Amino acid sequence: MSAVDLDALTGIAQAAVRLALEAGATDAECTISEGSEFSVAVRLGEVETLKEASSRAAGLRVLIGQQMGASYTSDLGDDGIRQMVRSAMELAKLTTGDPFAGLPDASELGSISTDLGLYSESVATLDTAFKIDLAKRAEAAALAFDPRITNSEGGGFDSSTGARIFANSRGFAGAYRSTYCSLMATPVASLDGAMERDYWYSTARDSERLESPEQVGRIAAERTLRRLGAVKVDTQKVPVIFDPRMARSFLGEIFQAVDGRSIYRSASFLAGKLGEKIAVDGFTLIDDGTIPGLFGSQPFDDEGVPTRRTVVIERGVLKSYLLNSYTARKLGMKTTGNASRGVTGNAGIGHGNFYLENGSVSPEAMIQGIANGFYVTEMIGSGVNTVTGDYSRGAAGMWIRNGELAFPVSGVTIAGTMQEMLTGITAIGNDLEFRGSVAAPTLMIGEMTVAGR
C-alpha cells in the first residue's frame, strides 16, 4: 500500500470548490475520502476469506444563497469532478431556501495542532501471513479453551488505512490520515443440543497495541461458555448491571438524545433540559475528539471546525448538546465541532470519544451488593425511543443471587425509561476502558422491569 498523496487530493478538493464558485455557487465545501482495507477471516484453522482493496470518493455541497445541493462521485478525474459540480448546482436550484443554511464562520474554522497519533505506518506494511496468523491464533485460543467450545464462527483480523480531505470556500483546507486494525474471535459453545455464541475483540491504531490473540480468544471463550444453559426467569423488577459493553450501548442512546438535530425538532427526551439535573451526581459524560490515539479523535470535524472537549453532562446536570454549525444556528448556540458526514450531503452530528467518567466502585463490589438482580452482557433489538425515552430491549447475561453470578439468563427483555435509568443509577464502575469511540465503565441501575416467563 503506497502512502496517499494528501497534497494532490487536497488540490482536487480545492479545485472542486473553485469550479463550484465559478459556476455561480456562493459557498461550497468538498470532502474526499480515500481508503484501503484488508480483512482475513479464518474458521476452524483455515483461511475462509481474504479481501483486499482500495477505493476513493469525493463529495460536494454547494450553496446558492440559502439553497443547497449536493453530489458525489467515485471518479476523481477532471470529468468526474466537473460532473459532480454540475449535479450539485442543478439540485441547488431546486431546493427551498433555508434561512439557517450555511457554512461555519471563517473564525470557527481550523484544525488542532497536537499530533493525535491517528496513523501508524506499521499497519500499512503488515505482512499478510502475519495478519492471517493473528486471526488463526485468536480462534485457536478460543477453541482450545474448553471442550464445550465445539464450533466457531471464526477469527478475524481487519486493517485499514484511510485519508480524509476537506476544503471549503471560506479558506479552509485540511487533511489527515488514519489507520485502524482489529482482531476478533467468535466461538460457539454447545450443551445438550443448545448452542450459544459470543465474541471478543481488540482494536488499535497500530497492531502492536492490540491485545494478544491468546487473550482475545480466551475472553471470547469465557463469554460464550458462561451463556450455556441459559434460562428464562420470571417477570420481576430488579437491580440491573450493564457490563462495559452494554453500558457503552446505553451511552449510544444518550448520544442520539443530545444530537442537535433531535433537539431543534423537539424529538428528544432531553430537548429543553439544558441546565437541569437529569442524572445522578456521579454521572459525568464527556465528548472529546482530541485525545491522542483514540478512535473518536480527529483534528477537525467534517465542516472544518477544530474538535474539542465538551462536557455533555456534569455531575448529573445537562450542560451541552452536540452541534454542527447548522444546528448551532438553529438553536442560537455555537458549534461544538461535531459535524459528521459520509462524503456528501448536509453534515449530521457525530461524536468524538464519547465516554462516561469512571466511578469508584469495582464491578465485583456491585455484584456482591445485590441479593437478586441481573448482570446484562448482551442486548439485541432497537427498542429504544429517544423521543420519549421509552426503553425496551432483548437481553441476556447472568442472574445475580446473593452477591454472586449464579446462572445464565436469556430470552428476556429489560424495560424502563431512560429518564428513570439516568436518575436511578446506583453505582458507576471504576473500569473505564476505550475499545472504540464510545466507552463506559460498568453501570448499575437500581431497578428495571425484566420480562420473562
Next chain:
Amino acid sequence: MSYSESFFASKFQITRRDLENYLSEALSRGGDYADLYFEYLSTSNLSIDESIVKSATQGVSLGVGVRVISGERTGYAYSDDLSPEKIKRAAQVAAMIASGPAKVDKSSLHEGGRRNLYPVLTAPNETAFEERVALVQRADIAARTYDSRIFQVQATYADSLKHVMVATSEGVLSFDRQPLARLSVSALARENGGVPQQGYSGGGGRYELEYFQTSGTPERFAAEAARQALVQLDAVEAPAGENVVVLGPGWPGVLLHEAVGHGLEADFNRKGVSAFSGRIGQQVASPLCTIIDDGTMQGRRGSLNVDDEGNETQQNVLIENGILRGYLQDRLSSRITGAAATGNGRRESYEHIPMPRMTNTFMLAGQSDPEEIIRSVPKGLYCANFAGGQVDITSGNFVFSASESYLIENGKLTRPVKNATLIGNGPEAMKYVSMVGKDLKLDEGIGICGKEGQSVPVGVGIPTVRIDRMTVGGTA
C-alpha cells in the same frame, strides 16, 4: 438485448473477450471458480424538514468486484476504476487465495434468460428532479393538515438505478437494470405541551415514479405516519411477561424474517452454527405455517431478476405446514453442500462478498377470519406495526420492536400501548402459532436487512396470526 447492447459493453467498451481474460487471470493460481460483478449505481436522495427542502443529493459510483473460490476459501478484491489494468490487478489479488497452476479450463460465456420482473421504462432516478421534490412537499403538507397536533414532519425520498453484470468461470453471463425508489414520512405529535410521540410510514419498490402518484401516494403515507403518532398520545404501559400475541397483517411479517429467515441462510447452516442447523424435515413451526421466500414477485422491493451471483431468483419454500424444507443458498454454500441454487446470493455493492440473503419473505394465508382471531383472545396484545428486529442465529433468540400495538381485552382491541420489544426463540416461537388469517398482506416496501455489515432491500408479509405464547417486554 444482445451483449453488445448491454450497459457495460456500450458505456465502457468491455468485451466478452475482456471478461474471459479477467476470469482467466483470476483463476491463474489454481482457483476452482471465479466471478466478476460490475456495478454502476446512480442514486438521489432528498428530504424535507420544517417544510423546507433542506437536502438534495445525487451521485454515481461504480466498480467491479472479483471473487475467486478455492475449495472453501474465498479471495476478494475490487476496483472503483474499470480500466483493464485495474481490473486485472484486482483479479490478481483475488487469485492469491489459491496457490498452484491454473486448473480450470476457460469456458465461453453465454447469456441467461431475460425475464423482467420490473419492466420500468423510465426509472424514477431518470425523471425530472422537480417531480420528485414535489413528492416530499406533498407529504409534508398532508401530514401537517392531518391534525393540528402534528408539529414536526420529515419526509425523505430516495431512489437508485443500479446496472449490474455478472460473469462467472462457469460461463454464466447476466446483466440487469435494477430501479428502486422509496418514500418515507415521519411525524411528531404533541398534545398540550406534553411528551411528543412519533409515527412513521413509507413505501416503494421497483416501480416507475407513477407508483407514487397512483398507489403509494405521499398523502397516504403521510396520513399513516400522522395517525400512528396520534395513536401513541394515548398509549399506556405495555404488559411485561408472557402473553397471547396477535400480529396484524403486512409489516409484522418482520417476525418471519427474524425468527425463521436468518436462521435458514445456508452459510450459518453449512457451518452448523444456526439454531436450525441439521433440522431439515423436522417440525419447527405449527402445521398452520407455510413460509416462502420469493425473489420473483413483480416490482417488489426484495425482488431481483437475477441474484448478485448471476442466478435467477425463484420461489423457495422454507417451511411447509410446519416442516423445515430448505435453506437459502448462495453459490459458495451450494458448491460445498451440493444443494441446488435458490437465487439468494446477494451483496450490498461491488465492494462486498455475496452471502445468502432473503428476498421477499412471507407466510401463506390460512383459514381464519381476522376478526375471529382477535375475538378468540381474552387477554393479550395486538401488534399492528413494528420498527424492526434482530436475531442471534446461534441461540435462535430474536426480538422485534412493536411501534403500534393495542391491548386485547375480552376479544376486543382496547387501549394502545407504548413501544415494546417482543422476544422469542426461533424454532420454538413458531410452534405456538394457533390461528392463521386469510388476509395475507405484504409490506409497503421499506425494508432494509443488515447482515455482517451489508444492507440489502427486502420485503416481508404475513396474514393476521395468533401466537399463544410470547414474551412482551413492557413494564406493566
